[in-house]
Amino acid sequence: MFSKYYRQFLTIIILCMIFVSGCGRKKEDSDGVHLLYWSSSNPFEIQLGRELVAKWNILHPETLVTIQPLPEGRSGEEVLIIAAAGGTAPDICSNVPPVVVPLLARAKALVPIDQFDGGRDYLSQRIPSQLESNFIASDGKLYQVPWKGNPILVQYNMGILREVGVEKLPETWSEWNNLAEKVSSDLDGDGQYDRWMADLNIISEWRQRLFDFYTFYIAASGGMTLLKNGKIDYDNKHSLEVFEFFAHGFNKQYYAKSIFVGDMFMKSKIAAHITGPWNISHVERFKPEGFEYAFGPIPVPDDYKGDKYTFGDPKSIGIFSTSKHPEAAWDFVKYIISEESDLRLLEICNQLPLRKNLTTDSLFADYFAGNPNMELFAEQVPLTRGFDQNPVLQEVFDSINEQFDACCIHGKREPAEALRLAVKRSRNVLKARGI
Amino acid sequence: MPGITVNNKIGSGRSGYMLVSPYIIFFALFVAYPLIFSFVLVFHHWSIVGPMEFVGLGNFAEMFSDSVYWKSIINTLVFLLIHVPLQVVSALVLAEILNRKIPARAFFRAAFFLPVVVSGVAVTVMWKQLFSTDIGILNQMLGMIGINRVPWITDPAWAMPSIAIMATWKNIGLYVVLFLAGLQSVPRQLYEAAEIDGANTVQKFLFITVPAINPVLVMVLILSTLGGFSLFIEPYVLTGGGPMNSTLSGVLYIYRQAFSFFRMGYAAAIGFTLALIVLTVVMLQRKYVEQEI
Numbered sequence: 001m002f003s004k005y006y007r008q009f010l011t012i013i014i015l016c017m018i019f020v021s022g023c024g025r026k027k028e029d030s031d032g033v034h035l036l037y038w039s040s041s042n043p044f045e046i047q048l049g050r051e052l053v054a055k056w057n058i059l060h061p062e063t064l065v066t067i068q069p070l071p072e073g074r075s076g077e078e079v080l081i082i083a084a085a086g087g088t089a090p091d092i093c094s095n096v097p098p099v100v101v102p103l104l105a106r107a108k109a110l111v112p113i114d115q116f117d118g119g120r121d122y123l124s125q126r127i128p129s130q131l132e133s134n135f136i137a138s139d140g141k142l143y144q145v146p147w148k149g150n151p152i153l154v155q156y157n158m159g160i161l162r163e164v165g166v167e168k169l170p171e172t173w174s175e176w177n178n179l180a181e182k183v184s185s186d187l188d189g190d191g192q193y194d195r196w197m198a199d200l201n202i203i204s205e206w207r208q209r210l211f212d213f214y215t216f217y218i219a220a221s222g223g224m225t226l227l228k229n230g231k232i233d234y235d236n237k238h239s240l241e242v243f244e245f246f247a248h249g250f251n252k253q254y255y256a257k258s259i260f261v262g263d264m265f266m267k268s269k270i271a272a273h274i275t276g277p278w279n280i281s282h283v284e285r286f287k288p289e290g291f292e293y294a295f296g297p298i299p300v301p302d303d304y305k306g307d308k309y310t311f312g313d314p315k316s317i318g319i320f321s322t323s324k325h326p327e328a329a330w331d332f333v334k335y336i337i338s339e340e341s342d343l344r345l346l347e348i349c350n351q352l353p354l355r356k357n358l359t360t361d362s363l364f365a366d367y368f369a370g371n372p373n374m375e376l377f378a379e380q381v382p383l384t385r386g387f388d389q390n391p392v393l394q395e396v397f398d399s400i401n402e403q404f405d406a407c408c409i410h411g412k413r414e415p416a417e418a419l420r421l422a423v424k425r426s427r428n429v430l431k432a433r434g435i
Numbered sequence: 436m437p438g439i440t441v442n443n444k445i446g447s448g449r450s451g452y453m454l455v456s457p458y459i460i461f462f463a464l465f466v467a468y469p470l471i472f473s474f475v476l477v478f479h480h481w482s483i484v485g486p487m488e489f490v491g492l493g494n495f496a497e498m499f500s501d502s503v504y505w506k507s508i509i510n511t512l513v514f515l516l517i518h519v520p521l522q523v524v525s526a527l528v529l530a531e532i533l534n535r536k537i538p539a540r541a542f543f544r545a546a547f548f549l550p551v552v553v554s555g556v557a558v559t560v561m562w563k564q565l566f567s568t569d570i571g572i573l574n575q576m577l578g579m580i581g582i583n584r585v586p587w588i589t590d591p592a593w594a595m596p597s598i599a600i601m602a603t604w605k606n607i608g609l610y611v612v613l614f615l616a617g618l619q620s621v622p623r624q625l626y627e628a629a630e631i632d633g634a635n636t637v638q639k640f641l642f643i644t645v646p647a648i649n650p651v652l653v654m655v656l657i658l659s660t661l662g663g664f665s666l667f668i669e670p671y672v673l674t675g676g677g678p679m680n681s682t683l684s685g686v687l688y689i690y691r692q693a694f695s696f697f698r699m700g701y702a703a704a705i706g707f708t709l710a711l712i713v714l715t716v717v718m719l720q721r722k723y724v725e726q727e728i
Contacts, residue, residue, distance in 0.1 A: 107484030204677025
């Protein structure tokens with residue numbers, strides 16, 4: 001007979017074993033290949049993912065895929081890094097922000113697409129040629145599958161524009177500022193502005209600068225990004241002009257220094273909203289009676305000549321190196337980015353696949369005929385820029401954010417000095433990390 | 436005594452170890468291991484994924500020359516300077532009022548405690564609406580009496596005091612309960628004797644109540660100081676640390692370094708120095724505030 005102490009000890013051990021066995025994350029592969037796929041937690045993408053996975057599992061019973069939405073977190077980057085570090089990353093994730101890819105690639109957490117037979121060529125045939133270089137790592141490999149993009153444009157409240165007597169959507173900074181001068185006003189006569197040109201997010205976070213500084217910088221510079229060959233490349237007149245442009249706007253109260261709750265665009269408190277195609281379905285669903293809107297390009301300096309670029313807000317698919325079946329995962333990825341799946345991406349999510357000839361391919365013609373605003377965004381896709389492939393890019397953005405906050409929003413620093421300090425900190429970051 | 440035996444055999448010790456083993460295992464896994472691991476981290480560069488790189492005291496060298504780090508420490512101290520006195524005084528005054536026979540006393544006691552049990556994020560989102568400069572309720576009310584809009588969380592000078600007000604409101608219920616328990620343990624005879632000696636209300640409060648509840652006062656001071664040093668949710672949700680880093684607390688800076696820039700070693704170094712600062716401040720509080728009665 002065991003003594004009571006051994007019985008207690010045995011009970012604790014058994015409980016621990018039950019606990020540990022419950023922590024397993026993947027099914028055993030004794031009955032075929034099983035893949036875990038994380039989609040975005042956006043309800044439309046969950047719907048798309050479930051539909052695609054159900055169809056795949058019927059067609060490929062030998063490679064069963066389980067879908068899970070990306071676990072909640074402040075950002076996709078944070079969730080994926082922690083999952084990769086903790087060994088809980090899925091086989092495939094379709095919500096990989098390209099900004100985090102260099103860090104994951106450096107840690108060998110992602111499988112390079114180059115290792116799959118014909119993988120690189122397959123993607124070259126799919127992606128618009130102008131965009132491919134946006135995704136290539138400094139070692140020349142491709143650690144992500146560019147999947148979709150959301151070009152950023154300006155959505156205008158046409159009711160407000162008509163009210164102030166402006167018919168043409170602004171294309172230059174002068175036109176934008178002229179409109180802003182007319183729109184930004186004190187409507188109720190209490191001495192304080194209650195309508196503005198746009199609702200720039202004044203939260204001091206690097207991500208927020210993607211939709212003001214970075215978008216306008218890409219447009220003003222004809223498609224430049226922050227780095228070139230691993231070196232700071234935004235120390236130029238374009239970024240200085242963008243700092244001056246926004247500093248002027250905040251100083252003139254074109255943009256409220258406020259943190260808004262609710263949709264200021266549909267409440268007609270602002271005339272322009274800097275946004276992507278995802279906002280179309282939102283506005284269509286919630287717009288008040290008679291609300292009219294139109295999309296225009298990101299305004300550029302008055303003397304600008306050339307194509308109109310913008311920030312593309314791309315998202316990629318990644319295959320994690322912890323996958324036991326990378327080849328099967330690659331087959332599944334090819335299925336996600338097939339023409340038929342891309343059509344469903346458009347139809348269900350109103351998001352644009354990064355695909356050549358999107359607006360000329362007959363497969364998508366019906367969709368664009370029914371969604372003319374989406375066609376505008378689709379035409380913009382080749383003229384977008386994403387993220388430089390550098391592991392400390394967030395800190396470079398944070399350097400800009402810090403100075404944008406001080407200079408443009410709060411007017412505490414001159415644009416030239418703010419830019420100098422941002423560039424100095426960015427260079428120090430690159431130097432300190434040995435990059 | 437019949438039925439009661441004292442077991443001095445070796446086996447009884449084994450039984451004791453077994454009973455405490457769940458806590459020991461929990462402590463080892465979730466306290467000791469992370470603490471030791473983070474101490475190791477302070478001497479390394481580590482991005483969570485990938486190998487660690489030994490840098491000796493490099494993280495500390497960088498930290499001492501990092502102006503944003505110093506800004507975050509100063510911000511935390513500014514927050515404490517506003518929050519702790521405000522918290523202690525307002526909780527004590529409320530407890531004193533709720534200790535008297537006022538109408539609906541039970542309701543008020545429950546009402547003041549309600550924000551403590553509500554999620555910090557929910558509270559912060561609600562205050563975000565109140566604080567909104569252009570459409571917030573607070574400014575609309577001020578506007579009714581002819582006062583200009585206050586940039587509560589969008590001006591560097593106003594942002595931290597606004598957060599301190601919100602944090603005080605959120606936590607006041609807890610400290611009111613503690614003070615109430617303290618107040619109810621003060622013997623009534625002391626007040627009666629003081630009244631006979633001609634003491635007024637203020638004198639009774641200062642010379643009887645405050646010394647009598649000194650242990651509670653010290654506890655509230657320490658708890659609110661610790662709470663203040665761990666300021667995170669409010670600036671994280673409300674301001675993101677801005678405007679111009681004016682609400683960037685020490686803990687928020689640790690979070691930013693760790694989970695925005697994935698600099699675990701640097702974040703651990705900041706964490707250890709912050710822990711040392713907390714320890715020093717709490718020891719000073721105990722030394723100068725705690726007294727025998």
